[in-house]
Amino acid sequence: MHLEGIEVKALCDLRKENIERAEHILREFGRPEAENYSEEGMWRKMCECKEIDLIYICTDWLTHTDIAVYALQQGRHVALEVPAAMSVADCWRLVDTAEETRRHCMMLENCCYDAFALTTLNMVQQGVLGEITHAEGSYIHDLRKHYFADEKAGGYHNHWIKLYSQQHTGNPYPTHGLGPVCQWMNIHRGDRMEYLVSMSSRQAGLSAYAGQVFGASSEEAAQSYEMGDVNTTLIHTAKGRTILLQYDVTTPRPYSRHQTVCGTKGFMQKYPVPCLLLDEYGKEPLSGEQFERMMEQYKHPFTAVIGEEARRKNMPNEMNYIMDYRLIHCLRNGLPLDQDVYDAAEWSCITELSERSVRQGSVPVEIPDFTRGNWKER
Numbered sequence: 599m600h601l602e603g604i605e606v607k608a609l610c611d612l613r614k615e616n617i618e619r620a621e622h623i624l625r626e627f628g629r630p631e632a633e634n635y636s637e638e639g640m641w642r643k644m645c646e647c648k649e650i651d652l653i654y655i656c657t658d659w660l661t662h663t664d665i666a667v668y669a670l671q672q673g674r675h676v677a678l679e680v681p682a683a684m685s686v687a688d689c690w691r692l693v694d695t696a697e698e699t700r701r702h703c704m705m706l707e708n709c710c711y712d713a714f715a716l717t718t719l720n721m722v723q724q725g726v727l728g729e730i731t732h733a734e735g736s737y738i739h740d741l742r743k744h745y746f747a748d749e750k751a752g753g754y755h756n757h758w759i760k761l762y763s764q765q766h767t768g769n770p771y772p773t774h775g776l777g778p779v780c781q782w783m784n785i786h787r788g789d790r791m792e793y794l795v796s797m798s799s800r801q802a803g804l805s806a807y808a809g810q811v812f813g814a815s816s817e818e819a820a821q822s823y824e825m826g827d828v829n830t831t832l833i834h835t836a837k838g839r840t841i842l843l844q845y846d847v848t849t850p851r852p853y854s855r856h857q858t859v860c861g862t863k864g865f866m867q868k869y870p871v872p873c874l875l876l877d878e879y880g881k882e883p884l885s886g887e888q889f890e891r892m893m894e895q896y897k898h899p900f901t902a903v904i905g906e907e908a909r910r911k912n913m914p915n916e917m918n919y920i921m922d923y924r925l926i927h928c929l930r931n932g933l934p935l936d937q938d939v940y941d942a943a944e945w946s947c948i949t950e951l952s953e954r955s956v957r958q959g960s961v962p963v964e965i966p967d968f969t970r971g972n973w974k975e976r
Contacts (some may be wrong), residue, residue: 599623600911600913601926603930605630606629606630607647607650609634610636610640611636612638633647641665645672646672648673650674651929652674652929653665653666653674653675653676654677654678658758658759659681659758660762662679662682662683663682663683663684663688666695666703667695670692670703673699673701675702675704676696676701676703677925678942680705680706680771680774681705682943682945682946683942683943683947684770684946684949684950685949685950686950689968690943690966692939692942692943693939693943696939702929702935702938702939703939704925704935704938704942705773705942707774708921709773709774709855709917710777710781711900711918711920711921712855713905714868714872715868716900716901717896718868719778719781720896720897721864721866725863727860727863727864727866728861728862728864730859731838731839732839732840732842732859733779733782733783733840733842733859734775734841734843734844734857734858734859734867735842735843735844735856735857736774736775736843736844736845736854737775737844737847738844738845738847738851738854738855739847739853740851740852740853741848742804742847742848745760745804745848746807746808763823763825764821764824764825765824766825767824767826767956767957768825768949768950768952768953768955768956769831769843769948769952769953770845770949772831772845772946772949772952773945773946775845775857776843776945777937777941777945778855779859785944785973786938786969786973786976787973789836789839789973790836790967791834791836791841791944791965792834792836792965793962793965794831794951794963794965795955795960795961795962795963796829796831796832796951796952796955796956796960796963797830797831797956798825798827799827799828801822801823801826801827801848803827803848804848807848808821825848826956827846827848827849828845828849829845829956830842830843831845831952831955842858843948852870853869854869854870856868857869863877864877874889874892874893876892904923905920907919907923924936939968940969943968947965951963
């Protein structure tokens, strides 16, 4: 609503209350009325509408790929929520279809536009941290109460997220932690992820929580889950770098995405508290004015310009605003996207590959080269 040069042409949701809420927002901002697609299967008709240039896909994980592929085949650009796909086969479908149709397919990984992540990227690109050898990312978010709350209250009880946890293990939500790391390491732009090993703890958190809240003999406490409480995945790149990736939504740990990077000249980490250590300043992390001065000096232009615009407009989520701004700006000006279909595929394929490794005793599993060898020169 706050970006120039766009018009919302259509709204599509099976829940009419969601459509009505979106229509209210359009009216509130003085936007033209949008076409309404609210019946089962009508998303296909919306994708076929020639007046639409870009389709935003914010559905459940398992329907992302089917909708994206159909939209691309109709000549639409696609922006889809994370993860872009839940299987390696679906990752290849996205890549193949985007290449065949010559249409953009961007995964909406907003954590790449976090101010600290962008400052880190700027420092890495300017060589401040030296040669990067290791980085860490994660999605650690205590969601236990949501697994037993009704959907109308924002919960996952009898919801597709909970069902997925009952049937799968590994890391089903890798991209919040992995996206920024891949950009720091120039993945697909001079390096690529080669293989991974993954290990999951046993499941105990959801069962213990359910027993505590609903009683040990309750139906909730008796539910079983394949998903371990904590998944840890190690990734090795073609240039010999390593990535540690964690997923944990069922322990009391404080929220974290880690955002850790190690170089030959320095170290940066956002969580649990922002930290910057540089050889040239000694063996202790920078603090106070010195830390703030460095963060200001290397503030990324996206944060300095677009982020400031978001703050002036009182936007509730600066990361989302920068992400949407960059997507629209690149499409309108014929520029390469910050995240392309190859990034979407490689970051998302960790979902299946981590589960495969866990179920086979944490064996190494190769990561496909979705660029077909072009990662060295892109």
